[in-house]
Amino acid sequence: MSRTITISPVSRIEGHAKITIHLDERGNVTDARFHVNEFRGFEKFCEGRLMWEMGGITSRICGICPTSHLITSAKAGDDILAVAIPETAEKLRRLITLAQWIQSHALSFFHLSSPDFLLGFDSDPATRNIFGLITKDKEFARRGIRLRKFGQEIIEVLGSRRIHTPWAVAGGVREPFDAAKRDHLLAWIPEAKETALLALETLKSIHEEFAADIPNFGSFRSMFMGLVAPDGALEYYDGTLRVMDGSGNVIADKIDIHKYDEYIGEASESWSYLKFPYYKPLGYEKGMFRVGPLARVNICDYIDTPLAEGERVAFKAIAAKAGAVNNSFYYHYARLIELLFAVEKAEMLLHDPVMLGTNIRARAMINRRLGIGASEAPRGTLFHRYEVDDNGVLQKVNLIIATAQNNLAMNRTVRQLAIQYIDGSKITEGILNRIEAGIRCFDPCLSCSTHASGRMPLHVQLLDCEGSVVSELRR
Template sequence: MHDIHTIDPVTRIEGHAKITLHLGDDGEVADARFHVTEFRGFEEFCKGRPVAEMPGLTARTCGICPVSHLIAASKAGDAIYAVTPPPAAIRQRRLLNLGQILQSHSLSFFHLSAPDLLLGMDHDPATRNVFGLMQAEPEIARRGIRLRQFGQEVIAAVAGQRIHGSLVVPGGVARQFTTEMRDRIVADLDEMMGAATATLELLVSVEDRFERELHSFGEFDSIYVGHCLPDGTWEHIDGKLRIMAADGSMLVDQLDPHDYREVFGEAGKTDSYLKSPYYRPYVDGDDPRPGMYRVGPLARINLAERFGTPVADEGLAAFRERYGRIARSSFLYHHARVLEVIACVERIAALMEDPVLFEEKVRSQAGINALRGVGASEAPRGTLIHDYEVDGNGLITAMNLIIATGQNDLAVNRTILDIAREFVDGPQLTDGMLNRIEAGVRAYDPCLSCSTHAVGQMPMAVSLIAPDGETLAEVRRD
């Protein structure tokens, strides 16, 4: 007999999902599945619209990472127009993406995961949230709020508003960067650098408490995928893709995102709206799991030799001394995320000193010169690919969006299975156990397209379901 535990909804992630745990005849967890239960349909309803509208339309996929879609869509548009944006525009896009990564990582770390890390996995769920953190650790909460606010301010300064700004367009950007914009950003840089480094010190100081989680939250071999410069420097918007094997050996380097179909396949599922991309050379048959790979902060720092900025590189060296050249545990996504926050602040500071950023020419003009264009960049959660086909008038005829969270789907499923095997023992489920499973998902910071989730209430339903569909037991937390 196979029983099923269901965790529905999964809380403190961006969107709606549920988890089912399938018990085998021996009462042990035999399988675990992560189901995304919301449907969006952007790839269909964008058909027939002009490619120039794609940055604005696809950015509405999400209220947390709209900038990532703005940039990938504009880069796909660059390819269709066959234009190279002016240097000032490229820098503005870089600045915008750094603000995006910074604010999203701060949200993930402080608002969503810090309650688990700082208050403890077994802390009362009623106060194990950002508001509980504010009361217990107000200084840390202030730091998190200010870092996220700063990331949003960078976006607002460049794009005009924090969410769904209209700056980035195919061919470049819409406006010149000004000294007034710079001054808004520079005023807070010192405070943000202090906040970011203090956050790293804090995280390092508490990581020893989570030895069991470190070894059960997705500690496995996998491929890693992300942007990286040819010399091994961390990259987030330009350059090409690096694909690294679990042992650190190079599978593919400097893959043009335009050719992603040569190495990546996409598997559909009957129990989730999330596609499961996989590394094609490792898959022979219908099961995509041998081609599982990870993207996002952990993948990016595994792929890169260096950040290229001094403070982040110092943190990366200490990280590697402690966890090795290739960090295998998905629990370390948190650490990687904080290192990237530091790198973002340092790179924003460097851009503020770059005179090219302020140049007047910010957009290259052209018509439809190619009928297919692929744009890719690093979203906070990992590599994002927009693939468009257009007709001679530039109207979309086909679209494929490959989202970071989808690329991590196989790894998320594997992580849930590992945690369930470590912490779930038969039909008895505790809050701490459930939260570890959720926290394992949360480590990837999945973005299922910004929807409501009640931080203060942590609603959760766990059902034990027999193979014939009968609910044998149910636990609900309101």
Template sequence: MSQKITIEPVTRIEGHARVTIHVNGAGEVENAYMHVDQFRGFEKFCEGRMFFEMPVITPRICGICPVSHHLVSAKACDMIAGVNPPRPALLLRELMHMGQMIQSHSMHFFHLAGPDLIFGFDADPAIRNVVGIIEANPELALKAVKLRKYGQEVIRIVAGRRINARFAVPGGVNKALTEKERDELLAPIDEMIGYMGEGLALAKQWLEANQDVVQWFANFRSGYMGMVNPETGALELYDGPVRLIDRDGKLLEQFDGARYLDYIREHVEDWSYLKFPYYKKMGWPAGVYRVAPLARLNVADCISTPLANEEFKKFKAISKGPVEPSLYMHYARLIEDIYAAERTRELLEDPDILSTDIVTESNVITGEGVGVIEAPRGTLFHHYWTD
């Protein structure tokens, strides 16, 4: 007798989803679907708004990564205004972005993924949660809270508020950083990197001890997409060309994100509001690719900061081609976490970070703008048209 199993709601994710599993009479899974059935409608209700309102409206899209939407929206508005922000403004925007990466990556590993890794997938759900981690390992839980707090403090100090900031504007930013604020953010970085190292050790220990699970769980071939430095091919999270590789690691494209429609299309299914992007030249479903930390490390040639790059070399040694098992996403995420902390220090130590030259004015309207950024969970595009 066939059976349909429904899991609703799916917990420990951002947003809303349900899973349906279709089992045949022999007890075998025939199909499984993850339904993202949360209708948002931002594309529609943004119609008719002034373009400079978009960096304030769009952060409401996501409660975990509002900074990504805020900054990528501002980048699209820069293009509409035909303006290049001054270097200090770009540094401050990237610093804010690093704060978000730290808070989001730390929260994802310790609070969302951690319960499964520490207690096991089959543990009682009553303890397999963040409260269970606090009870089982309060010292680790406190460090996780401090990591997320530090990321949030970077955002607050740089932008003036933690949630839905009004910081990035077309042409730059509206708040400079003071010397006192800079020093306040510099002081805890070594401590935070130490906490990240403990998380990294925990992840690697789990991956090594559970290779049987790692190799069968969500291990599949795909393409990969991520942003890179145009000169070195290093990991980039704020700005750079978009690189796309195939399932064997061969370079397919490296393109200016503003031209994404030349390379990417979206597939739709009637069982989900979620759209499914794919590489245009290969079509659906052959052109499916993955994004987020695992993909970004698979497409990158190196990482520009020393500690993260040393761990990146070990990550690359896992496979001759792209690292495919999805559970290595945790490893990749923590490497990026360390990079974000190291990059935060680099930005804070740049003399231009204290400059008050933070906005370039413009009286031009080009009519169209595209912004691209690496959000914690993948490459994010905002595309606006205006009259």
């Protein structure tokens, strides 16, 4: 009799999900699925609202990366107004985007993933969390929390509050920057840089310890997609789309974001509220691609900050023969490279006198009926597409979220881990945690990707071939 294992809820991720693992009569894994069981429907209820409200509304999709929605929404608004925003406004928006990366990447590593690395996958789940981390290494935990605070501090200084700031608007930003705020933020830089480097060294030091586990963490060839700057540098705010295959070949480049729907299709499955975006030219499933840190660091030609560039070169050396780093475990490494980059780049921007300009907003009427915005959210490329009438009232909304773009790859990762670790007879907590950790590599934000609400606990079920629940674990 075949069976199915269910992990529900998945823990230490943003949102609600469960995993089911399907076994055949002999207890071999035949399939594994990552189900996202929350729904919100922002795309629908935004219809009829004014385009101007979208920054405020869509930033409420998420408490972790609201700034990414705010910025992307403002960019879609710029497109509808048909304006080029002032240079100062663009640089300020760039700074807050970096701040979003800093706070989100710090949260992912220090709060969510490092307990696995520093305490072990098989350690007591009751203490495998931030409190366990405090017990193990108080200074490490303290530094992680302060690094996240630095990201939030930038957001608060620019936008007056840490989450859901309405600061960016179509045409620019609401409030200018000043020298006192700049100096306040610059004072944080040395500590932030030191902590980012500490995180990198800590992670690299455990790669050897986890050598037996790493090959099972979503190691497969896929395409990678993200924005790059015109000269091929790592990009986070603007640029054009680049697609790379799992061998490191660029298969599509300099794609105008307005043409994203020629390249990205969205499929649905009956067992999940999370859509399954795919690379259209290759069709559903075969067109699986990954976005986010692993993709961005793979596809860019270089990083324009010195310390992060040094790390990128070391990162690429991991898979010199393959041409691209295909193992999802290295999302963590790429994420910390980006964290370091974000701190370095923020410092560069803070020293730029243009940041103190007072021309921060271009004003215009509705000049286009369609607006598309894209930026690199912490978890990958985020698209907002708005169709409006002559008064700016939304007729149609499409949001393509980074986590959804990783959906096929997350499912593949869960399947790989299940096949590797489950023998059909029993699931141990350590095995459960490894499967969850496979998902955490992607740092999914399910509130965003389903536009849904709530926490993300994990639920794992073991089902037989007739669909009956044989074993179940909830957290």
